[in-house]
Amino acid sequence: MSSIDRRDFLKLGLAATATAAVGIGMSRIPLPMTATSAEPEPDTIIPADEPAVIARGDHDQPSPHHWVMVIDQSKCVGCDLCLAACHAYNDTPPNISWSRVEEVEPTAEGRRVFRPTPCMHCEDAPCVEICPVGATYHRYDGLVMMDYERCIGCRYCQLSCPYGVRHFNWEAFTGPNPDVPAAGHPEVPRRPRGVVEKCSFCVQRIDRGLAIGLTPGFDPDATPACVVACTYGARLFGDLNDPDSPVSIALRQRPDAYRLKEELGTGPRVYYLPAEPALEESAS
Amino acid sequence: MTLIRRAATLIRHNALPALRQPIYRWMLFLMCLMAVGVGAALVVFIKGLGVTNLTDLVPWGLWISVDLSAIALAAGAFSISAIAYLLRRKELQPVARTAVYVGFVGYSIAMMMLLLDIGRPDRFWHGFVFWNIHSPLWEVTMCVGLYFSVLMLEVMPILGHWQPVEHRFPRLSHRLGSLHKLTPYLAFVGLCLSTLHQSSLGLTYGKLVARPIWYRPWPMAISFYLSAIVGGMALVTFISLVSARLTPRARVNKVTLDKLAYTVGWAVLFLLVLRWWDLMSMPVDYEPAKSEALYILTRGRLAFNFWGLEIVLGMVLPAVLLLVGHFRRIERVRILALALVAVGVVAYRWDTNLVGQLVVFGQVPGSDVPLFTNYTPSLIEILTATGVIAYGLLAVTFGVRYLNVIDHGEVVEAPAKASVPAAVVPSSYR
Numbered sequence: 001m002s003s004i005d006r007r008d009f010l011k012l013g014l015a016a017t018a019t020a021a022v023g024i025g026m027s028r029i030p031l032p033m034t035a036t037s038a039e040p041e042p043d044t045i046i047p048a049d050e051p052a053v054i055a056r057g058d059h060d061q062p063s064p065h066h067w068v069m070v071i072d073q074s075k076c077v078g079c080d081l082c083l084a085a086c087h088a089y090n091d092t093p094p095n096i097s098w099s100r101v102e103e104v105e106p107t108a109e110g111r112r113v114f115r116p117t118p119c120m121h122c123e124d125a126p127c128v129e130i131c132p133v134g135a136t137y138h139r140y141d142g143l144v145m146m147d148y149e150r151c152i153g154c155r156y157c158q159l160s161c162p163y164g165v166r167h168f169n170w171e172a173f174t175g176p177n178p179d180v181p182a183a184g185h186p187e188v189p190r191r192p193r194g195v196v197e198k199c200s201f202c203v204q205r206i207d208r209g210l211a212i213g214l215t216p217g218f219d220p221d222a223t224p225a226c227v228v229a230c231t232y233g234a235r236l237f238g239d240l241n242d243p244d245s246p247v248s249i250a251l252r253q254r255p256d257a258y259r260l261k262e263e264l265g266t267g268p269r270v271y272y273l274p275a276e277p278a279l280e281e282s283a284s
Numbered sequence: 285m286t287l288i289r290r291a292a293t294l295i296r297h298n299a300l301p302a303l304r305q306p307i308y309r310w311m312l313f314l315m316c317l318m319a320v321g322v323g324a325a326l327v328v329f330i331k332g333l334g335v336t337n338l339t340d341l342v343p344w345g346l347w348i349s350v351d352l353s354a355i356a357l358a359a360g361a362f363s364i365s366a367i368a369y370l371l372r373r374k375e376l377q378p379v380a381r382t383a384v385y386v387g388f389v390g391y392s393i394a395m396m397m398l399l400l401d402i403g404r405p406d407r408f409w410h411g412f413v414f415w416n417i418h419s420p421l422w423e424v425t426m427c428v429g430l431y432f433s434v435l436m437l438e439v440m441p442i443l444g445h446w447q448p449v450e451h452r453f454p455r456l457s458h459r460l461g462s463l464h465k466l467t468p469y470l471a472f473v474g475l476c477l478s479t480l481h482q483s484s485l486g487l488t489y490g491k492l493v494a495r496p497i498w499y500r501p502w503p504m505a506i507s508f509y510l511s512a513i514v515g516g517m518a519l520v521t522f523i524s525l526v527s528a529r530l531t532p533r534a535r536v537n538k539v540t541l542d543k544l545a546y547t548v549g550w551a552v553l554f555l556l557v558l559r560w561w562d563l564m565s566m567p568v569d570y571e572p573a574k575s576e577a578l579y580i581l582t583r584g585r586l587a588f589n590f591w592g593l594e595i596v597l598g599m600v601l602p603a604v605l606l607l608v609g610h611f612r613r614i615e616r617v618r619i620l621a622l623a624l625v626a627v628g629v630v631a632y633r634w635d636t637n638l639v640g641q642l643v644v645f646g647q648v649p650g651s652d653v654p655l656f657t658n659y660t661p662s663l664i665e666i667l668t669a670t671g672v673i674a675y676g677l678l679a680v681t682f683g684v685r686y687l688n689v690i691d692h693g694e695v696v697e698a699p700a701k702a703s704v705p706a707a708v709v710p711s712s713y714r
């Protein structure tokens with residue numbers, strides 16, 4: 001487990017006492033976290049019974065990747081295949097869905113429109129900023145991670161998330177998972193009762209893929225389960241730093257892509273392609 | 285067998301006659317509530333938070349409101365101590381002693397509630413070890429923890445003067461009593477820590493962009509801080525006056541308390557202006573979730589709480605009763621007014637906590653309708669909260685009865701023997 005060493009403690013202590021109440025809350029200095037190895041462990045098999053130790057981020061280093069998900073609302077039919085895959089691969093309890101698929105306003109011609117909402121892995125994530133114990137944090141590549149060993153279950157992050165994608169484990173998940181094996185096999189251990197969980201962009205798949213030389217977004221084995229499961233190709237994933245990745249191409253082609261509640265300044269990593277392209281707007 | 289028989293005699297000769305006195309009945313009643321509360325708490329620990337009516341949309345409910353209220357009403361400890369020791373108003377020093385005890389009880393209530401409320405009570409210490417200095421909640425955790433230690437140091441001399449301690453362990457009692465020397469310094473530390481966490485509690489809500497009705501960092505921090513001071517001072521004065529009416533063991537200085545009540549009157553008026561300004565400074569044009577929340581607060585489900593408990597009963601009425609000398613001089617009226625101030629602060633905390641959760645932000649800009657949610661505490665939540673509050677009342681009763689926490693006659697150095705008439709010392713100590 002990574003932990004803050006004694007000197008960091010002292011430094012933090014001094015910083016904390018020297019800053020006024022509101023000042024602390026409003027400041028935005030990145031929190032120094034000890035960087036364990038920035039590279040993921042080369043490990044092809046993901047043990048489902050061991051808690052995944054994920055490297056905490058080192059924000060001084062620019063990340064080599066900029067993971068992004070693009071969701072094409074013109075293709076999504078609201079079939080929930082992505083949710084079934086997520087339930088299976090991330091072994092979530094039946095009453096918790098890391099993504100939700102909601103029906104939103106229909107198009108002008110009356111075609112139904114759906115909007116899948118996973119965790120946005122915000123660049124300036126409110127949940128990361130306010131978690132009192134740092135149990136939710138930015139990984140080296142900017143993905144927002146949960147440390148289930150550290151979370152105290154205060155549920156403050158649930159209040160802070162503008163997208164409502166955080167779920168509390170009100171009870172322990174003990175029974176069989178109804179989506180296994182039909183939709184896939186668990187790749188991560190179950191979370192204990194009393195902690196908050198949320199979509200992880202399937203980091204276990206990304207890390208495993210990178211370790212064996214696959215490219216997330218192209219190779220199904222290195223791509224989030226929901227993206228792979230979508231038979232309609234409504235979900236795309238990839239590295240925005242790579243101009244040839246599916247997400248870069250999609251966002252280049254569709255300048256009308258939008259993000260949810262951009263005005264809040266959270267910097268979501270999930271882009272949506274509207275069901276009806278706003279041609280006039282993109283032309284101007 | 286003999287043990288049972290002895291217990292039976294004890295009950296017949298001591299407990300049953302004692303129960304004829306209302307004070308023992310009151311204490312027994314509180315203990316029963318506590319016992320039920322402990323049972324309910326066990327259910328929570330064993331079965332988890334699934335037994336509550338909390339949901340992912342309303343994750344903070346009754347318990348948090350009890351927490352916030354207890355911490356707010358405990359603020360008399362730091363504010364009266366600061367006035368007494370830092371502004372050197374000597375006449376308030378004995379009142380500060382009462383306030384510190386009440387504050388100690390308040391914070392212990394808050395700690396118990398919090399322990400129940402977090403999903404992993406076994407990790408309660410994580411806040412002290414894993415730091416996220418940007419989180420207002422982390423700051424609250426640290427300051428509350430530290431301030432609780434300060435309160436413990438301040439309460440030690442009071443415990444040292446408890447009769448059994450003084451009789452059986454005179455040296456320990458002396459040691460504890462000598463901690464009293466620290467009081468002025470502790471008053472200073474307490475002022476700093478309390479200022480930090482009382483305002484950070486407001487910021488805990490005020491910092492959340494996700495909930496537009498809360499998202500007012502400064503106004504939230506300031507109104508939490510000031511309302512805590514007002515509520516805390518009102519509660520201490522209230523408890524002192526009520527106890528003085530009920531038992532000769534509470535000795536108060538009416539002149540000092542009258543002055544305090546008058547101060548509370550002005551403060552509550554100021555609070556009213558502040559709350560009004562805070563609400564009125566919100567934009568009038570439609571803003572998703574914020575407008576709906578304001579509607580809930582002023583005309584919807586929370587309207588009675590807001591207009592009735594917070595504004596009229598909690599601020600306007602007590603301000604009138606405490607500021608018009610004619611009313612204030614009637615003791616019952618004064619007591620009522622002070623109680624109302626405390627009720628108003630509790631209502632403010634409850635409303636604030638709920639108003640941001642009863643309506644959830646629309647998800648797509650301009651398209652989704654905000655979602656209205658629902659929350660009514662479950663029986664288990666109510667029973668545990670009642671149990672914890674009963675503990676608080678019992679602790680205060682105990683303090684008044686056996687620890688002489690309300691002794692405002694003069695600064696007494698060794699009060700125990702002199703101030704407890706032998707006739708009313710429980711027979712077991714005689």
Ligand code: SF4
Nearest residue numbers: 119120121122127161
């Ligand atoms: S979507 Fe919510 S949970 Fe995900 S990073 Fe943003 S604030 Fe955190």
Ligand code: SF4
Nearest residue numbers: 131151152154155157
């Ligand atoms: S519930 Fe867990 S992750 Fe969320 S804020 Fe509390 S400690 Fe952090």
